[in-house]
Amino acid sequence: MSLFYPNHSLPPGPSMPQPRRALYGSLECIVVDGGETPTIPVILCHGYGAPGTDLVGLAFEWISLLGDDAGAFRFVFPAAPLSLAEMGMPGARAWWPINMAQLADAIQASRFRDMHDHEPDGITAAREALCQAVREIKAELGSDANPFVLGGFSQGAMLTLDASLRGLPESPALLLLYSGTVICKPLWDATLGRLGDTHVYQAHGTLDPILPFESAEELSRMLIKAGIDAEFHSFDGPHTIDTDSIARTAQLLRDLL
Template sequence: MSLHPRHVRTKLGELDCHVVDALPEGAKPELVVVLSHGYGASGTDLMGLAPELWAAAPRLAEGVRFVFTQAPLTLAHLGMPQAHAWFLLPDSVLAGEQRDWDQFARDVPPGMPAARRALMSTVAALQHPYGRIVLGGFSQGAMLSTDVALRLEEAPAGLCLLSGTLIAVEEWKTKARARSSLPVFMGHGRDDTMLPFHGAERLRDVLTGAGLPVELLPFDGGHAIVTEEIERMAAFLEKRLDER
């Protein structure tokens, strides 16, 4: 199949976004996949996933539009003018101190409510049925996507969490009970030193405990996205296409 990808940079709701698809001219997407980058990256960081997902599952090119969001906070004050964040990290973490992961799982990060509102505004601006939108992202973007997926008025079509982790555990436990039909794909490196693997296991357990169907792919590696993860994510998205 000959692909003719299009890339448009635009503002959707409060966020700058990169919109990528290979749909036939004038065709509407069957599924919109909204992916949010991690701390210190930018809106283009995950764009390379689109062609890799098309290659893994060619049907995605015929029915999926990707929206790559850019976080609103700049890290210019840290000497990284091109870097962005959904919420800022504590000075202790920036200094390399080890987190208290139990406390981290309980806390709602300062800045999360504003980030949540921004991503929700982008989802609303798509003017697409919630049941035909998949949310997801990497690291901090995965945390935000989980939070939003559990709070939308209706459940999205799916949730793809690449190197995410558990936060806001009491809020998420409560809200997940109303999302028991929401399918979730998770991928996480066993050797991740940024967000340790046990955080992904705890998140899976919270979601499955609320009745959500969760597929967790552990892989040998760190805080990264690997080929097997992309292939499994492509299969997950193809299933969402079939659920019309």
Template sequence: MDRRNLRRVATRLGELDCQVVDGLAEGTVPDLAVIICHGLGAAGTDLVSLVPELMAMEPVLAERVRFVVPAGPLTMAQWGMPQGRAWFHLPEAFMRGQMRDWEAYSKEVPEGLPAARRALMSVVDALSTTSKLPYGRIVLGGFSQGGMVTTDVALRLEERPAGLFILSGTLIAEAEWKQKAQARQGLPVFQGHGRHDDVLPFATGERLRDALVQSGLSVDFFPFDGPHTLDVEELERLAAFLKARLGD
């Protein structure tokens, strides 16, 4: 896959600024679209570099898939990260490292999550319209907080998406997610999590996996020996997961 053949366009889809990346011939309608959401505090363009990596692992992705990388709606400037974006803000105690009770937090609906959901749903709607794709041909996913907001949206869309991937994510809005997941039985999910994650402990990823499996979703869970990061084998598995969503 020749990176020189990739097209990258900065545009606004729905409520959010996005980077759109693909290797499709001009005017070609993609067979699948993939939305990738960054983690808390990252730049809005942080995960654009993943796209050519995934395409190199599975070249068919360059020929048939459009990737969209939206920037979170909130700034992290107040935390000394002028380029950093967030989907929703965490409690100040979490940000200062004074409290990290993720099990208790998982039962809450984070303040700002409904607004983040609305913003990302507007991206899905705009992408569906501009790419001429139904929701069933759109995959959502992301890293850390990006995995949280995409899980929330994937469980709430009017129609089931093509798939969901969660990279180092965790369970939030537990009661709501478990209730919504009942209507997503069979949804293909790829989930990766580092065993030595010191931000979102491995056990939190296991709790999310268990909640989704118990609700009937089809979860491919990949643990790796690493911290709160992306792993090469994890990305290879993700690329294969996305190729499988093409359906042929």
């Protein structure tokens, strides 16, 4: 299952801040503060089949890249509400159920585009849980006037785009879509205008065997057609987050300052 998520969960070095656990709404989260007085939350959602700790290592990479600027950021990593332990995957989580056999058949038969219009069962509950967590994370930092960053990998990318379009009262300053895809297409097309003030960073591997690159290109076209401030980074790789995306994200975080 390692293809479903990147393995960036490296332990922090001795000079790095220590992660802590927190509960926001109904979601258990790992929190890493870049400094003593962060003001900008960066909320990242993991993909299907990953543990809640999966993306935590990204915080330490960004803190290292940002240097003194890292002090402005609080990195928050929610764990998805559904356990996949009964499927023989201890520690694995999901934002909503996925029929993996159906997904594999659609990819093999080149029918993945048929899934673009589908609204997954369970996405509404996941969206509401994430939006409540975002509200509490922002309130804890004390000012709704501060920008916030939202994003995710794979299923987490789909969820955070859906939450930005159909759940949150305000859009994030920066939306990070790592190896995501198109779902809920009619609903997303009708609401993409809500991202008017958001910069969207989208990245996808051309060799992705899980979520086809062609569907990522479709998402990019949707964003461009809607006039969204979006950039699309393709890389020669599988279903993962590449090092160029990590470096570019650090630049985009610094730009928020």
